[in-house]
Amino acid sequence: MAFSRIAFLASPTAEAEAARQALEAAHGPCTPADAEVIVALGGDGFMLQTLHRHGGLGIPVYGMKLGTVGFLMNQYRADGLLERLAFARHNVLRPLEMEAVTEGGQTITSLAYNEVSLLRQTRQTAHLRIAVNGQRKLDELVCDGMLVATPAGSTAYNYSAHGPILPLGSEVIAMTPIAAFRPRRWRGALLRSDAEIGIEVLDALKRPVSATADSHEVRNVVEVRIRESRTHTVNLLFDPEHDLADRILNEQFES
Structure with a gap:
């Protein structure tokens, strides 16, 4: 699926904010309310904040790790974002x-x-x-x-x-x-x-x-x-090589 309207959100760190500015310069600014997808830049804590604040919009969320913990995030890369979003796997979560x-x-x-x-x-x-x-x-x-x-x-x-x-x-x-x-x-x-x-x-x-x-x-x-919840769901996007379901499975075999 191709996305053209992307909202970039960053955790309150200098690294995440710099990445947000660079990505907005490349892809254009967009508010979450007008976006087709949200890209969250930070760690797992910021991802959870993003889901709580914007999960009701019903649009997918794609995270890139710029924080200490990133189990819910993809690896950060500034290039190739549109292709990564187009081929990302969808994981529907119900809180x-x-x-x-x-x-x-x-x-x-x-x-x-x-x-x-x-x-x-x-x-x-x-x-x-x-x-x-x-x-x-x-x-x-x-x-x-x-x-x-x-x-x-x-x-x-x-x-x-x-x-x-x-x-x-x-x-x-x-x-x-x-x-x-x-x-x-x-x-x-x-x-x-x-x-x-x-x-x-x-x-x-x-x-x-x-x-x-x-x-x-x-x-x-x-x-x-x-x-x-019977009424709330969120859709998290993951790179195929970094899929959440696969990572949860692999966790059971790590020592």
């Missing part, structure tokens, strides 16, 4: 929806393309009650926290917490504990992507917990509901 209720009664919603994580806010361990599709599965998980990860995010925080790597298109999400104390042998769960997860924070005043959807943190939550 998680987080609905968090705070101790003060406020309900806050957010999307997560990588994961939703719950973490203790103090030295006290978190005590969590977990339900899936309205059925209670764990009466009490004593832990530092837990997370629910998408396939795209399964190689990030989830993998560091000893969660499984999930292939793209598997229609599975991972529920992974963080430093679980009880039940001692509970290693988490694999759930269908259409599962609805309910997490209740027990003794929330003494043992406060925060919930974070990617980088959007909500403090002092008492209840969190998580499910895969």
Whole structure:
């Protein structure tokens, strides 16, 4: 597919901003609202920011790595961009929806393309009650926290917490504990992507917990509901030799 209207967005670093200016000089300026494709210049954090800010436009996003972490990015090259975009592979991602209720009664919603994580806010361990599709599965998980990860995010925080790597298109999400104390042998769960997860924070005043959807943190939550979005998708573009699905597969064979 050929693209002619390209919006270039850069992370707030001198290197990324210089690349943005050079690419705009070569291909012309364009706003995201008027573009056919967005080119994000930075690292994975900036890619997630771009998806949160502009994912609702429904146009593809192509990242080039000019940051420290670049799992969601292609290699940066200034030349041959139009050809790379034309032959790029499309990976459709569906984020998680987080609905968090705070101790003060406020309900806050957010999307997560990588994961939703719950973490203790103090030295006290978190005590969590977990339900899936309205059925209670764990009466009490004593832990530092837990997370629910998408396939795209399964190689990030989830993998560091000893969660499984999930292939793209598997229609599975991972529920992974963080430093679980009880039940001692509970290693988490694999759930269908259409599962609805309910997490209740027990003794929330003494043992406060925060919930974070990617980088959007909500403090002092008492209840969190998580499910895969029915309405939001994003389309990430990758060079054929750098395809996201292939890289997630290869991660499982690296030592």
